[in-house]
Amino acid sequence: MSELVFEQVSVRYGTRRSGLTAVDGVSLTVPSGQVVGLVGESGSGKSTLARSAVGLAPVSAGRVLLDGTDVRHLAGRRPLQMVFQDPYSSLDPRMRIGASISEAMPRGGGTTGARARRAEVARLLELVNLDPDRAGMLPAQLSGGQRQRVALARALAGQPKVVIADEITSALDVSVQGAVLNLVRDVRRQLGLSMLFISHNLAVVRYLSDIIAVMYLGRIVEAGPAEQVLSDPQHPYTRELLSAAPSWHTPLFEETGDPGAADAEPSDPHHPPAGCRYHPRCALGPLARADRDLCRTTDPAQDAGRRPHRAACHFAGEPAEPNGARA
Numbered sequence: 001m002s003e004l005v006f007e008q009v010s011v012r013y014g015t016r017r018s019g020l021t022a023v024d025g026v027s028l029t030v031p032s033g034q035v036v037g038l039v040g041e042s043g044s045g046k047s048t049l050a051r052s053a054v055g056l057a058p059v060s061a062g063r064v065l066l067d068g069t070d071v072r073h074l075a076g077r078r079p080l081q082m083v084f085q086d087p088y089s090s091l092d093p094r095m096r097i098g099a100s101i102s103e104a105m106p107r108g109g110g111t112t113g114a115r116a117r118r119a120e121v122a123r124l125l126e127l128v129n130l131d132p133d134r135a136g137m138l139p140a141q142l143s144g145g146q147r148q149r150v151a152l153a154r155a156l157a158g159q160p161k162v163v164i165a166d167e168i169t170s171a172l173d174v175s176v177q178g179a180v181l182n183l184v185r186d187v188r189r190q191l192g193l194s195m196l197f198i199s200h201n202l203a204v205v206r207y208l209s210d211i212i213a214v215m216y217l218g219r220i221v222e223a224g225p226a227e228q229v230l231s232d233p234q235h236p237y238t239r240e241l242l243s244a245a246p247s248w249h250t251p252l253f254e255e256t257g258d259p260g261a262a263d264a265e266p267s268d269p270h271h272p273p274a275g276c277r278y279h280p281r282c283a284l285g286p287l288a289r290a291d292r293d294l295c296r297t298t299d300p301a302q303d304a305g306r307r308p309h310r311a312a313c314h315f316a317g318e319p320a321e322p323n324g325a326r327a
């Protein structure tokens with residue numbers, strides 16, 4: 001079991017004049033054997049943070065550590081595997097799926113020799129509930145859900161310690177999303193993997209996560225044990241997400257759309273507002289306050305994540321003011 005730590009990580013794209021900071025000084029820990037669910041609207045920087053761990057996004061400050069070792073020093077970064085929204089991006093369309101999975105296996109060890117590799121491919125296909133006979137098929141011959149299972153098998157072939165799953169059910173037909181999610185939950189438990197699970201859909205995140213982290217404009221605005229974040233959200237953005245999410249009583253995969261689609265102002269990462277980045281939107285929400293100077297002028301500290309439940313808000317946890325209620 002392994003721990004993944006993002007330490008003050010920033011990712012900047014573009015030039016100084018026309019660039020944007022997609023991830024801004026984020027600290028987040030994925031503890032051994034646990035699932036951290038990362039939620040937030042489109043453009044908040046979730047994918048960029050994830051990609052920074054596997055070398056697909058340029059880390060401009062801070063570092064990512066796996067069990068204390070900077071991931072840049074891990075050979076091939078194999079212990080960290082990522083599964084993407086679109087399985088086509090990790091599967092070569094011309095390669096049979098057995099070969100794709102085999103290619104991702106480490107050299108040496110128990111999987112040297114064609115026979116051992118074939119057996120390992122069959123084992124991995126069974127692990128993701130696919131018939132080993134499918135090893136000879138091409139990705140196009142499979143359904144979207146089956147392709148995502150193959151992408152998971154391929155990630156597991158690398159014998160990872162940590163898996164990063166980025167919107168892995170979002171592109172799938174609603175009817176198969178639940179099955180893929182259940183599979184991920186079961187396989188993760190079985191293998192004792194640590195996982196960073198990204199989704200814009202809070203209902204999906206809460207189904208799987210031990211810890212929930214909420215991202216807004218390149219920052220973690222709230223993080224903590226899942227049940228605490230859900231039952232006692234401290235940041236107004238988390239409250240906004242929760243009020244937009246379907247309740248426990250509605251089906252998990254009812255399409256909720258992107259959480260940013262509410263009536264609020266869209267956030268623009270090229271021009272983050274001064275003070276608290278959320279303040280222009282917060283004025284619309286239940287925490288609107290008469291005296292908001294502090295929010296307009298002063299950036300609330302993102303603490304380094306040592307407290308189990310943290311929120312970057314000057315008025316974290318304060319109840320809504322009566323005059324601030326939504327019209």
Ligand SMILES: Nc1ncnc2c1ncn2[C@@H]1O[C@H](COP(=O)(O)OP(=O)(O)OP(=O)(O)O)[C@@H](O)[C@H]1O
Binds near residue numbers: 020041044048200269
């Ligand atoms: N390669 C890139 N070059 C320039 N800007 C980028 C690049 N990748 C992402 N961005 C920008 O960084 C910001 C964060 O994007 P990111 O994809 O990480 O957000 P996200 O929360 O994962 O959203 P989504 O769910 O839509 O992918 C966005 O403004 C995006 O346009």
